[in-house]
Amino acid sequence: MIGIKPIVRKELSDHLSSYRFIILFALIAMVSLITVYMAGLNIKKDLEGVAKPQFVFLMIFTSSGALFSLQQFVAFFGPLIGLILGFDTINRERNEGTLSKLLSQPIFRDDVINGKFLAGVIIISVMMISILMVITGLGLSLLGVVPGVEELWRIFIYLIISIIYISFWLGVAILFSIVFRSVATSALAALAVWIFFSFFVSLGANVLASALTPDAGASNPEAVMRRASIERAVSLTSPMELYTGSTATIIDPMRKTNRMIMQMGIMEQLSISRFAGPLPLGQSVIVVLPYIISMIAITIVCFAISYTVFMRQEIRSF
Amino acid sequence: METHAIIETDELTKAYNGQVAVDRLTLRISEGEVFGFLGPNGAGKTTTLLMLLGLTEPTGGTARVMNVDPTREPVRVKGLIGYLQENMGFYGDLNARQMLDFVAELNGLPGNAARSRIDEALAKVGLVDESKKKISAYSRGMRQRLGIAELLIKDPKVVFLDEPTLGLDPDATNRMIELIEALCREKKMTVLLSSHMLHLVQKICHRVGIMIKGRMVAQGPMEQLAKDKFGIGSERYSLEEIYMKYFQEVRP
Numbered sequence: 001m002i003g004i005k006p007i008v009r010k011e012l013s014d015h016l017s018s019y020r021f022i023i024l025f026a027l028i029a030m031v032s033l034i035t036v037y038m039a040g041l042n043i044k045k046d047l048e049g050v051a052k053p054q055f056v057f058l059m060i061f062t063s064s065g066a067l068f069s070l071q072q073f074v075a076f077f078g079p080l081i082g083l084i085l086g087f088d089t090i091n092r093e094r095n096e097g098t099l100s101k102l103l104s105q106p107i108f109r110d111d112v113i114n115g116k117f118l119a120g121v122i123i124i125s126v127m128m129i130s131i132l133m134v135i136t137g138l139g140l141s142l143l144g145v146v147p148g149v150e151e152l153w154r155i156f157i158y159l160i161i162s163i164i165y166i167s168f169w170l171g172v173a174i175l176f177s178i179v180f181r182s183v184a185t186s187a188l189a190a191l192a193v194w195i196f197f198s199f200f201v202s203l204g205a206n207v208l209a210s211a212l213t214p215d216a217g218a219s220n221p222e223a224v225m226r227r228a229s230i231e232r233a234v235s236l237t238s239p240m241e242l243y244t245g246s247t248a249t250i251i252d253p254m255r256k257t258n259r260m261i262m263q264m265g266i267m268e269q270l271s272i273s274r275f276a277g278p279l280p281l282g283q284s285v286i287v288v289l290p291y292i293i294s295m296i297a298i299t300i301v302c303f304a305i306s307y308t309v310f311m312r313q314e315i316r317s318f
Numbered sequence: 319m320e321t322h323a324i325i326e327t328d329e330l331t332k333a334y335n336g337q338v339a340v341d342r343l344t345l346r347i348s349e350g351e352v353f354g355f356l357g358p359n360g361a362g363k364t365t366t367l368l369m370l371l372g373l374t375e376p377t378g379g380t381a382r383v384m385n386v387d388p389t390r391e392p393v394r395v396k397g398l399i400g401y402l403q404e405n406m407g408f409y410g411d412l413n414a415r416q417m418l419d420f421v422a423e424l425n426g427l428p429g430n431a432a433r434s435r436i437d438e439a440l441a442k443v444g445l446v447d448e449s450k451k452k453i454s455a456y457s458r459g460m461r462q463r464l465g466i467a468e469l470l471i472k473d474p475k476v477v478f479l480d481e482p483t484l485g486l487d488p489d490a491t492n493r494m495i496e497l498i499e500a501l502c503r504e505k506k507m508t509v510l511l512s513s514h515m516l517h518l519v520q521k522i523c524h525r526v527g528i529m530i531k532g533r534m535v536a537q538g539p540m541e542q543l544a545k546d547k548f549g550i551g552s553e554r555y556s557l558e559e560i561y562m563k564y565f566q567e568v569r570p
Binding site (some may be wrong): 003005006007009010014017093096097098099100101102103104105106107108109314 | 334371373374392393394396397399401403405406407408409410411420421423424425426472
């Protein structure tokens with residue numbers, strides 16, 4: 001495995017010195033700072049007169065600033081970070097003729113792709129960690145509230161999930177850069193996939209669910225439930241839904257479930273109204289664990305596909 | 319001199335989707351030998367080199383480089399062979415020194431050894447003054463010389479040179495030829511040279527092989543090939559004439 005170190009090192013220095021990274025980083029830092037600043041102002045206004053607000057600090061992630069909350073921002077535009085970092089990983093080297101040079105050195109072929117993926121993940125982590133640190137600092141001075149230990153844990157888990165989410169899109173971009181010879185094609189294909197999953201899947205889920213359950217209405221609660229579960233099932237094919245699902249109860253302790261509608265018996269209603277407090281951290285994690293695991297799974301599957309395609313490609317065509 | 323073969327292939331075959339690129343190639347190259355690999359474009363020369371490097375899997379036959387099977391242990395073989403590829407690519411935003419540094423690192427050379435070797439290689443190929451310039455500003459001749467410097471960093475026993483003088487101006491070609499001769503003489507490397515520059519091949523190669531449409535049609539020292547084709551008194555024939563003779567026979 002000596003081959004992976006120089007490749008990671010070179011990729012890191014390439015990324016860090018590229019205009020692409022600087023522009024991306026500046027853009028994201030700017031948007032998140034503005035969002036958090038606006039959110040902070042809103043929170044301050046909203047909480048005036050509230051007796052004992054809980055988990056105030058986490059609200060800067062979920063309450064919307066100008067247009068959207070930080071959580072929504074990462075869900076929508078996080079993929080773009082991964083795609084921009086990865087769409088020309090392999091095909092640029094192939095077009096410039098450096099790939100076969102790299103492969104004729106005494107390294108394993110998988111070192112190249114592992115190293116490139118790893119370097120991308122490191123860059124994503126650096127980006128997310130530094131932005132979250134700045135935001136935490138800004139939140140501290142804006143709200144004047146010190147986050148508790150549990151809140152810090154929640155932010156940490158949120159950070160890890162976000163890194164996995166963006167890494168998934170990095171994996172998609174690397175896959176396209178292996179499959180398509182042309183850099184422009186792979187960039188466009190990656191963008192198309194992003195737009196499809198981010199915007200059209202939830203729309204399509206709604207349409208499909210309504211078409212399948214025409215009899216849903218106030219008089220037919222079973223059909224309403226069925227419609228909701230169909231819609232949820234379809235929309236879960238989108239990684240964005242998985243991400244919002246898996247961060248939902250983590251970053252918002254007051255949320256107790258991920259469903260839009262549910263049926264409750266009288267006793268359940270009673271207990272819900274009596275225990276209105278937040279979920280403990282462990283319980284929040286358990287609620288979204290399936291989401292987190294499926295997100296890790298699709299990331300691994302995506303990388304595994306790139307890996308096998310890359311390992312099987314004929315060198316002659318490089 | 320009969321030393322043991324450094325490169326041996328037996329019935330080495332490669333087919334792409336039913337089309338045979340290399341057809342039952344049997345080849346022996348012994349230590350310190352300079353072997354000229356001739357043939358028209360698309361004859362399968364590069365494919366043969368890639369199979370010997372373990373970058374492409376043969377569909378039949380076997381190959382061994384210094385007793386290592388490239389198909390089974392590609393990483394070991396790639397450590398033994400220096401490969402100057404055709405239309406070589408460089409990372410344009412690095413300078414020569416950074417590029418060589420990267421190559422040294424990929425070959426697992428420790429920092430100190432790498433530094434002195436890089437200085438030596440840059441001096442040898444005459445790129446010391448330009449070593450701080452980005453490679454994207456290099457001329458084609460400079461790039462090829464940088465490619466030779468990469469070989470010197472690696473310091474292999476065997477080198478494959480695939481069209482090292484392609485597209486170079488006469489002056490750059492001469493400099494390349496000098497460098498290649500130096501590789502052969504001073505470093506005592508075993509060289510497999512594929513080129514269309516027949517006078518270069520004639521000048522430095524001990525033996526030549528002519529490959530046409532995937533098949534090695536002739537193999538041996540030049541005098542012998544000439545004798546085979548032109549009979550007695552063949553010393554006056556140049557390699558070019560011999561090559562054309564073989565080529566015309568195969569061409570329909």
